[in-house]
Amino acid sequence: MKAIVVTDQAAGTARMTLVERPDPDAARFAGLSGASYGDVIVEVHASGFTGDELEWPSTWIDRLGRDRTPSIPGHELAGVVSVLGYGTTGLSVGQRVFGLTDWTRDGTLAEYVVVEARNLAPLPGDIDFTVGAGVTMAGLTAWQGLFDHGRLQAGQSVLVHGAAGVVGSMATQLAREAGAYVIGTGRAAGRQTALDFGAHEFVD
Known part of the structure; x- marks a missing residue:
C-alpha cells in the first residue's frame, strides 16, 4: 500500500x-x-x-x-x-x-x-468521507470541553472563543443543540459565520 x-x-x-x-x-x-x-x-x-x-x-x-x-x-x-x-x-x-x-x-x-x-x-x-474525517478530532475536543470537563447543562450560558474556527464552530453547534445560550467570540470577519453556526451573540 x-x-x-x-x-x-x-x-x-x-x-x-x-x-x-x-x-x-x-x-x-x-x-x-x-x-x-x-x-x-x-x-x-x-x-x-x-x-x-x-x-x-x-x-x-x-x-x-x-x-x-x-x-x-x-x-x-x-x-x-x-x-x-x-x-x-x-x-x-x-x-x-x-x-x-x-x-x-x-x-x-x-x-x-x-x-x-x-x-x-x-x-x-x-x-x-472528507467530512467524517474532518469532524473527529475537532468534534471530540469540543465535546470533551463542553460536557466531560464543563458539565454543560441546558439553560446555561457558554462562551465559545474562536466560534468561527474548527473547534469553536463544533462547540457552538453542540452547545446550542444541548440547549445552552451561546456567546461566540472572534474577529469581526467571523461574526456571520459564528451566528450561522448557532451563536446567539457574537463579541468582536
Whole structure:
C-alpha cells in the first residue's frame, strides 16, 4: 500500500515521504503487525493530519519508549471496514466508519490502517468521507470541553472563543443543540459565520 512516513523529527514535514509499505493483510493482522483483540482494518477514504503531531513523543516512540520510525502520521479517518479482527463486535465488513487511531500506532496517511474497533463509529451514507474525517478530532475536543470537563447543562450560558474556527464552530453547534445560550467570540470577519453556526451573540 502507499503511505506517507516520517523519519526525522527535526526536519518536520519537510521529510515526509510517500513510500510503499506492506498491506496489513489478514496473516499479518492476526498478530505479526501488532494488531490485537478487537482491531479492524479500514480502507482509508479520507484522513486528517495536524503538524503538531510531529511534536508528540508518540509519533516517534511506542508505549515502551522504543523508536518506531519510520512511522505513518495522521489520526483522523473515514473509510470502509475491510477486515474484522478476532473478537471484534459492533462493526461489519463493508461498513462506512469514521474515528481516531491510537497515538502510538501507525496512522491514517495510508491506504489502509489498523484501528481499535472501539475508536470507530458508523458514518451515515449521506455524509461525505472528507467530512467524517474532518469532524473527529475537532468534534471530540469540543465535546470533551463542553460536557466531560464543563458539565454543560441546558439553560446555561457558554462562551465559545474562536466560534468561527474548527473547534469553536463544533462547540457552538453542540452547545446550542444541548440547549445552552451561546456567546461566540472572534474577529469581526467571523461574526456571520459564528451566528450561522448557532451563536446567539457574537463579541468582536
